[in-house]
Amino acid sequence: MRTRQLKPGMKLDHPVVDRLGRNLVxxxxxxxxxxxxxxxKLGIMSVYIQEGEEEENPEQIPTSPExxxxIERLRTEDRAKVTLSASIRERVSTGIQFIYNNTTSEEMVATTESIADDLMRSIKSNDAIAIDISTLKTSDEYTFKHSVxxxxxxxxxxxQQGLSPEEVREIGVCGLxxxxxxxxxxxxILNKPGKLDDDEFAIMRQHSTYxxxxxxxxxxFSPAVCLGVLQHHEKINGSGYPMGVSAEKICPYAKILSVSDIYDALVTERPYKKAYSxxxxxxxxxxxxxELDITAMKSFLxxxxxxxVDSIVELSNGEQARVVKNIPHYILRPVVVGLTSGNVYNLGEDINCANIIIL
Known part of the structure; x- marks a missing residue:
């Protein structure tokens, strides 16, 4: 949970540690x-909160008989999502910190491959085909969390795009x-609490080449992995960096990484910006x-x-509603049921709901 959203009385589910591994809380x-x-003040942007403390229990919100x-008639389980067990989260968190703190070590490669294998096992364990980013919780430190x-x-x-298991694993290595x-x-420059000037941005742009x-x-590391890392800030219209190449010269891994990288950066709070919803x-x-490859964008969406499913949302018509079904092609517009009225709103497919959005 984001630190700015914490309330007195909430209890931590994981200890808060500094970069030396010392317990702060x-x-x-x-x-x-x-x-x-x-x-x-310490720059800790998110923490883990014990279940039941993060938000009001949906069962406590009054619902009408209708x-x-x-809800019972229409509730459809979400597609299988990636879940990281506590032991895997701990290994991944420790491993990614080792990689970034020991970039020239011979063990860096083995650690990277080990994390990619852990992520592959998490995907395979329930044949996951979807992701809810808010459930990953691998680290409180931005660079580490962002990479995972x-x-x-x-x-x-x-x-989702149909790449082979080995290609899926390799793109995981690229992301790490x-x-x-x-x-x-x-x-x-990395932690500047404000917009970078032109000189600073020129230095920052060098990171993909580094x-x-x-x-x-x-x-x-295969040539495909290395090229994916190099090109993850390239744009299909040629406006990206470091080479300014356009669509046909951008490798497939980089096209996917670009979408994932931009999304995660947007939803993560930083010293110089608030997180987007x-x-x-x-x-x-x-x-x-x-700017983004349309196939990668479609697969991402x-x-x-x-x-x-089961989360409580507020609709633009003033009603609170429970999500009962997600529709892959309508990521922003699931099927919901008004808790008081009992009305069913198929936000993605019912034209009568076209003027209703989730706030």
Whole structure:
């Protein structure tokens, strides 16, 4: 849960640790205003909250008999989503920190491959074909969390697109390593609480080239992986970097990574910007048809679950409603049931619902 959304009385599900592994706040600690303020001052943007503490329990929201009847009739489980067990989350979190802190180590390759294997096992364990990014929770440190998020999203998008298991695994490796070159960018630029000037941005743009140079001579990484890392900021209209190439010269891995990278950056809070809502981030992705590969974008949109079944949403008509079914082609417009009226709103397919949105 984002730190700015914490409330006194919530309890931590995982300890908060610093970069040296020292506990700052223990698991199970009950938060107060002072602790929340301290976490914000330390730059800790999100923490894990024990279940039942993050938001009101949907069962406690009054529902009419008609609503209960329609919910039971229409409720359809979400497509299988990627879930990371506690043990895998711990291994992934430790591993990604090792990679970024030991970029020249001989063990860096083995650690990267081990994390990619863990992510593959998580996808295969329930034949996952979708992802709810809010459930990953691999790290509180932006660079580490972002790398794992991009790797996981990209793997699911690649699977949705029909790539082979080995290609899915390789794109996971790309995601884990795509920002490794940022270890060569000064922290004053990386964490600047404001817009970068032209000179600073020119330095920042070098990170993808740095990432490529750090892995290109390691035989364990295929040319496709290295090129995907190098090109993850290229755009199909040629407006990207570092080479400014257009669609036909951008490798397939980079086209997928680009969508995943932009989405995760948008929904993550940083010192210099607030996080966009998942809805706003998806709408921004959908508007980038001149910059992002349309096949990768379509596969991404069909892979994401923004409103999991059973979540409570507020509609633009003033009603609260429960999500009962997600429709892959209408990521922003699931089927919901009004909790008071019992009305069924098929937001994606019923033209009578065209003027109703989820707020």
């Amino acid at each position: 223990a698991r199970g600690a009950e938060l107060d205003d002072y602790m929340i303020d301290s976490l914000l 609503a209960e009847k329609n 998020d991009v790797a996981t999203i990209s793997m699911i998008v690649a699977k 390593l795509h920002d490794i070159g940022k270890t060569k960018i000064p922290n004053a 990432s490529y140079n750090m892995i290109k001579d390691r035989p364990e 998942q809805r706003d981030a998806v709408e921004m992705i959908m508007s980038m048809t001149m 069909e892979s994401m679950i923004l409103y999991p």
